Amino acid sequence: PARVIDGKAVAAARTQALAQRVAGFRERTGVVPGLAVVLVGDDAASAIYVRRKARQCEAVGMRSVQHVLPGATTQAELLALVERLNRDPDVHGILVQLPLPRPLDEAAILAAVDPDKDVDGFHTMNAGRLALGRPALVPCTPLGCLLLLRELGVALRGKRALVVGRSVIVGRPMAQLLLMEDCTVTIAHRHSQDLAMLCREADILIVAVGIPGLIRGDWIRPGAVVIDVGINRVDDGAGGSRIVGDVAYDEAAHVAGAITPVPGGVGPMTIACLLENTLAAAAAIEGGAAA
Ligand code: NAD
Incomplete structure (x- = not known):
């Protein structure tokens, strides 16, 4: 019979190790990595995912900021928020929870995220880097x-x-x-x-x-x-x-x-990787080693 790959255990071990890396990073740089999660509308599943991400983020010693916007948010309003987060020095990772309600233009929003803060790895710049075999924030x-x-x-x-x-x-x-x-x-x-x-x-x-x-x-x-x-x-x-x-x-x-x-x-590995990407983004932005 097959060996069963226990993703839950691997994710838990990685998350524990990550908490120590976050603490070390904080000591060296004085910076607390910050993840901004943007949720538009009231999709129940998305709300659960977003809460889970925020909770785990805090559990490893990083800051998390949730931006919950009404379903009627316009493209311009959402773009303005993304641009504000791009400029915010306390924010190292930006995650826009998908799917966005219609008629918001998902591609245009993802393109607006600073590629250095794109912890989902969905920006064309990061997809392109990955396709070229170069270091990137990876989905x-x-x-x-x-x-x-x-x-x-x-x-x-x-x-x-x-x-x-x-x-x-x-x-x-x-x-x-x-x-x-x-x-x-x-x-x-x-x-x-x-x-x-x-x-x-x-x-x-x-x-x-x-x-x-x-x-x-x-x-x-x-x-x-x-x-x-x-x-x-x-x-x-x-x-x-x-x-x-x-x-x-x-x-x-x-x-x-x-x-x-x-x-x-x-499943459990996905959030663990999001948190690891957030530390990696913070390290690249702040110029401190993530290890
Ligand atoms: P998607 O719908 O975007 O893509 C599905 C892909 O499957 C398409 O490329 C399509 O061409 C292909 N496909 C469809 N029918 C097929 C068939 N009969 N034979 C071969 N290929 C076929 O889906 P996605 O976002 O990539 O997600 C795929 C699955 O993974 C879903 O069940 C989703 O819920 C799950 N998922 C899990 C996680 C996680 O954290 N574990 C994350 C993302 C997605």
């Missing part, structure tokens, strides 16, 4: 997946990696990161033919699609490392619901060498 979810792979201690160089999904926030940056690790990278998406066959060739399989149980056990190469990014709420057959990934876990766990559970795999 948190794929960064979390990479850290889990590193944690396993398996050699990545020369391995065949398949990334299923090509979204801007997960699939594409994931593929870039694996390329920087010298993997042979294939990207599959909704138009890919023979997905099962592509999967069977992969030593490392990263799935970020949003379809429960899409990847079946017999699609997995024996011994492969499987990282399941999917978060899908499904009927639990008892009048309630539960969260499952994009991989048919019970089947896959018999074949894979290692696998992330859902929940408790990739």
Whole structure:
């Protein structure tokens, strides 16, 4: 049976280590890293995410400022806030919680964020740097997946990696990161033919699609490392619901060498990486080493 990759434990250990790094940074520079989180409208899930991010930020000794704006906020008002945060010396990371309510122009807002404070790594400048293989603020979810792979201690160089999904926030940056690790990278998406066959060739399989149980056990190469990014709420057959990934876990766990559970795999790593990005941004801005 597969080794179960405990993302919750890895995230907790990293967060604990981060708290010490934040304290050291503060001692050396006198600066408390600050994360500004912007939430527009009253989407319930977004509100939960934002609160969780703010709470964890404070738990590691960083400052967090939440800006909650009404759903009717105009593009100009939101841009003005982003520009104010760009100039605010106490703010080192800016996160605009997505999705933004219509008719706000998400792309224009993300483009307005100072790339040096772009802790989500969504700015074109950071996506471009990553594509060029240069240091960048990297999107948190794929960064979390990479850290889990590193944690396993398996050699990545020369391995065949398949990334299923090509979204801007997960699939594409994931593929870039694996390329920087010298993997042979294939990207599959909704138009890919023979997905099962592509999967069977992969030593490392990263799935970020949003379809429960899409990847079946017999699609997995024996011994492969499987990282399941999917978060899908499904009927639990008892009048309630539960969260499952994009991989048919019970089947896959018999074949894979290692696998992330859902929940408790990739999910906890995402916030941990956001906090690490915030310290990295503060260190780059203040010119102090983050280590
Ligand atoms: P998205 O909807 O932006 O992208 C989905 C991708 O899957 C697309 O590139 C599409 O081409 C591809 N796809 C769709 N159907 C397919 C099929 N049948 N075969 C192969 N590819 C197919 O989604 P996203 O934002 O990348 O998120 C993907 C999943 O990951 C979702 O379940 C989401 O909830 C989850 N997610 C989790 C975290 C986390 O912290 N763990 C973070 C972000 C997203």
